[in-house]
Amino acid sequence: MNTLISRLAAGETIFTAWSSIPDALTVEAMAGQGYDAVTLDMQHGGHHEDSVLRSIPGILRAGAHPVVRIPVGRFDMASRALDFGAESVIAPMINSVADARAFGAAMKYPPLGDRSWGPTFALPRSAVRDPQEWLLNSNARTLAFAMVETRAALDALDGILEAPGIDGIFVGPADFSIAWTGGGSIDPVREDMMEAVADIARRTLSAGKVAGIYLTNVTMAGRFAKMGYRFQAVASELRVIAAGSAALLGDARGSLA
Amino acid sequence: MNTLISRLAAGETIFTAWSSIPDALTVEAMAGQGYDAVTLDMQHGGHHEDSVLRSIPGILRAGAHPVVRIPVGRFDMASRALDFGAESVIAPMINSVADARAFGAAMKYPPLGDRSWGPTFALPRSAVRDPQEWLLNSNARTLAFAMVETRAALDALDGILEAPGIDGIFVGPADFSIAWTGGGSIDPVREDMMEAVADIARRTLSAGKVAGIYLTNVTMAGRFAKMGYRFQAVASELRVIAAGSAALLGDARGSLA
């Protein structure tokens, strides 16, 4: 399988499921639905060390890319996610160059960063068998997504893009809308911020990095893809369960009439 | 809240979700989607003692009826499900009057059955505070569904309906289709067995009992309701996750074009 970063760099659009329920069987069920990747959310979702460790094999078995979003500032967990077998890590609230540097350092082995050695689970879960090969190739194989979702982050974007170890930008439009309105509104699809969103992608691609975004309205996938967002989060379990339940219950109730 | 059995007896159609994933958070997510009941499946699903015990509060909190399907012949678990707070138990493969009697006995306190005393979790999870009231009212409050899904069961139906403690019949059309075809076909919506299915409902209602059925095609809800099936299983997590994912991924992919 090609790596996530190589597929994105090649221009593929990648759809990721977004898992909030910290249960390996639920993740396995999601992973079997044809998504390109599954992201385990430790920031606003319920995932934690144990559920991430136990959920990754089900994602790999489905042929999807395992991605982890860590809690704010928990860069210890960025390294751990990689040691558990994640291919990419998304770090929320990267609001400064210092944040980006700390995140990048946790994601990459020396000399690029200071990730500590110990792929206890990741190595046996991979096709690699030689530790030396692992050391030399991991930095290129993993993908560090810095989230840009505040005005401070927007201001620091160029520096963030230059921080060692940062491979891409992931936009969080919900927080971005709150920032955009000074706390007045939660509205991830506000038209008045779309030019800024487009600009983030442009600058990210110009810097040779990849761009991702969280979608609350999946029909915007095309528009975001045109902006350059190749990694798109389209479906959390809770949305999936709501959508599927509404359809099935609706059909059942409808047939009663 | 009215009891499940009183609502069914009054002619309401009740839609139950069907949970196979033994995880309380996933059950909580399902329970919040507007189903009238949530059934935790211990026969073909992954539910077990621990997951049933931990999932029931989330169902109750959503205002839905907690139901448990036990494994084949595990009548010890029928009593336990009630002690954990289930309102109804579905027993698969009740193929003889002896099966029905054993199941009914596990579901009801003396003198009707021989359920043992000990509502350790069920009583504090209920609105009842007085043990004596619990003893005297539980037999009427709980609902024992015997599954009819083989030719032997069909032959024994009248005796099953008379067995002490049996409150209703739940039809399993998948197994019934296999039985109907001598092992040749799995097809839960075979037209050639629908008259038999209708007959089961008729005889069940004539005996003053309630009837339920598992749907693989939810648009048949109306047809089954007309037959008298008031308790209808319409949505397993895996179907819900498949349906929701297909819709979201389809819309996302569609917008790319």
Next chain:
Amino acid sequence: MNTLISRLAAGETIFTAWSSIPDALTVEAMAGQGYDAVTLDMQHGGHHEDSVLRSIPGILRAGAHPVVRIPVGRFDMASRALDFGAESVIAPMINSVADARAFGAAMKYPPLGDRSWGPTFALPRSAVRDPQEWLLNSNARTLAFAMVETRAALDALDGILEAPGIDGIFVGPADFSIAWTGGGSIDPVREDMMEAVADIARRTLSAGKVAGIYLTNVTMAGRFAKMGYRFQAVASELRVIAAGSAALLGDARGSLA
């Protein structure tokens, strides 16, 4: 440490905690309070295979005897509880000699019974290191308690006491009161059944077996001890939590006045 059966045979009164919450840390907390034994309840409590296996080390570390009550008729679990390190098993609803024989057989190695070999966890958790010693001494070291709690059991008592492998009788006064009143009353301390309760102890002791009972009113410990009940269940977690909470909250509220 002396075995539970040897202590009971020597006339000690043994108080057991009664655990319903399937969690090893909660069991560890209970085990540290000075009880002689801790009983893990799989019938009306929430314990299951996993929680029993994980809770026994905490009981042993506290120097208490680990006991398991199995679900009705689950004699496969009687053997498993011993393989996990339980010293005694209580089987509910032993209502016939056949029940007693099946239970006894599951508890004892040949030639007394037909317990299957495999003390996977029990042997390393014990002080025994030699499998041959384990085989030859286990039947005497373990304690099989048959529950007598129905009229049928009372009628069959002498035969139950003679069944191979049965070491003692454990009375369940709650179910017994329901049986005594034909399903009319749940009242474990009914005076009108106390003579029958005393008679069970007398016959049990005459047969050279040990007697146990569940107490809902702990101040009856002395009276039951005089009858010969040496193994007494005095405290479930839920009662302990209710009693402790009432005391602490009461004192706090009282001091506000």
Next chain:
Amino acid sequence: MNTLISRLAAGETIFTAWSSIPDALTVEAMAGQGYDAVTLDMQHGGHHEDSVLRSIPGILRAGAHPVVRIPVGRFDMASRALDFGAESVIAPMINSVADARAFGAAMKYPPLGDRSWGPTFALPRSAVRDPQEWLLNSNARTLAFAMVETRAALDALDGILEAPGIDGIFVGPADFSIAWTGGGSIDPVREDMMEAVADIARRTLSAGKVAGIYLTNVTMAGRFAKMGYRFQAVASELRVIAAGSAALLGDARGSLA
């Protein structure tokens, strides 16, 4: 139900249970005992991300306020606790204004703080259905307790009280006694520090904030209430289990004599 902060502001005395055992069923048992709130302790107790997420529904179902104490400095978890459905968070060792600002920021949405959007579990667990309403009302609905338990904190108290997002002070008398004696003594009810404890409440109330405290001797509830401490932690599971066990075992043993 009124919010915890509105009840405290109105002068009610609120008693919270204190849970150290990371198990939802044990928390459910505690929550059913009449406490006004249940606090899940992640600092010295065993609670963790998974147990907090799974325990909150049982607290809500009992009609109690769910509160979480986070580990030292883990402000990422303050936001997560709110996303899981906690109503209040207690942060230990807030020893400087900078600590208080960081904690307050994690607890409140912009513009007051920088809490990130994503009430994945909290919103469906609440009565709120509209995200915009959630955004606008959450800052007032949640309660941030900063722990004051060192001399440094005492010195910084006025600045802590002014930090954006801080709603109240929670005193930890055990650590305070160690601080008070330069590491020489653990004695949470030292008389010589009571005037300082009273002073903390006075200054907190003067600043328009609410005050809470941990009690090791519940009969001091009245005295602390008079000082202005309205939120009082009175009962950890381990104390409850010890108190309840001592009472039941004592009565049982006493009746043997």
Next chain:
Amino acid sequence: MNTLISRLAAGETIFTAWSSIPDALTVEAMAGQGYDAVTLDMQHGGHHEDSVLRSIPGILRAGAHPVVRIPVGRFDMASRALDFGAESVIAPMINSVADARAFGAAMKYPPLGDRSWGPTFALPRSAVRDPQEWLLNSNARTLAFAMVETRAALDALDGILEAPGIDGIFVGPADFSIAWTGGGSIDPVREDMMEAVADIARRTLSAGKVAGIYLTNVTMAGRFAKMGYRFQAVASELRVIAAGSAALLGDARGSLA
């Protein structure tokens, strides 16, 4: 991958690991060591419904055959193991033709047996996508091993081999040695019973079935293979951990001298 039964029928010798620790990560570690199969033991090991369900993906990912040994008489679990994705089930203490018939029936769909429809996890975990194909091919794809480990079983062997649905015999030499000596000795490699062990294999192969055995001395693999035992259990986690620890500790200690 060829099926387990087809590989055995073709004369391959298959070595299975034997897992007693109910933890998916431990099973994953074992599965990665080059065993042909991994057997999850629910009789004397600690595996249970949840651990079996969660451990199978790790076995499949390693390219090994997942096998489950059920508890004595728990034929409900034989069907469930298959629904979770097990390829083979081993049933202990099949001591009569009736036992064998009940086990065989639980393992095979009609008309051969009466296994109930519902491969909730097994089907998506397999390469099969069509339910009809699953129905028609499963009986041949699954492998039912009846354990012969008592004198009664030996006497009933021919009838057991003829029971519908029984595909093979698995010998338990530990219990067999106890039976052989009337409860006097646990010695799975007794020379005086080896002729009987060889005879079981001969009769099993003559009946067109496959033969398996549990080894406590792995150097007997060749001898048993010559007898016809093609499925050999060689390594439980506890033995593996003991052997590996002794080697590493021994080398470390040795180098100190």
Next chain:
Amino acid sequence: MNTLISRLAAGETIFTAWSSIPDALTVEAMAGQGYDAVTLDMQHGGHHEDSVLRSIPGILRAGAHPVVRIPVGRFDMASRALDFGAESVIAPMINSVADARAFGAAMKYPPLGDRSWGPTFALPRSAVRDPQEWLLNSNARTLAFAMVETRAALDALDGILEAPGIDGIFVGPADFSIAWTGGGSIDPVREDMMEAVADIARRTLSAGKVAGIYLTNVTMAGRFAKMGYRFQAVASELRVIAAGSAALLGDARGSLA
């Protein structure tokens, strides 16, 4: 039992198992193999708050010293590990005096550090019964190991050794080899770094502290012991499982020939 630090100070060589699998039963199995200590790894291993809390009793019951390695910079967890009953904590990547001071402070009660009071699980799991005794003796009873595994750490070694609360140095040769080669090589037994490794031990012992190291080749135990490394990590579960499996499978396969 003597404390770990007193045994090391007295010149004993202590071998620790290294656990990566977050499961109490697996830890119990490892702890029973004769290791002097068991280290639960939260940095590169899968251990987390829950598994650490639940695994410690099994280590204590085996008479081994419980040790925890925390994730990078998670000093909140250092205190928690002690509150759960760990005797020693290993902190990775202590690359500066500031790191060492923060770690030491989290490990020791005032006045030496600022560890917060609350040995909720540790105190009942110990032989100590008096909180005052606990407070006064804990600093001497616990052992804080700072990991030295980068060039920055080597440069800061003297200051690290002087940091309050630091009791010993633990060398990580894998990361050290990466640092030594500027990211070019992972080789924990490089001869060209052994003089530096020996120097770390010399300086550590000169400062009156204890020294530990992780071994990838256990036959180097003697050489490292001569350097002064008294605490040696010799066996992770994964290595143990690999070694034991290779031996058993090898012997089985060998006997087939």
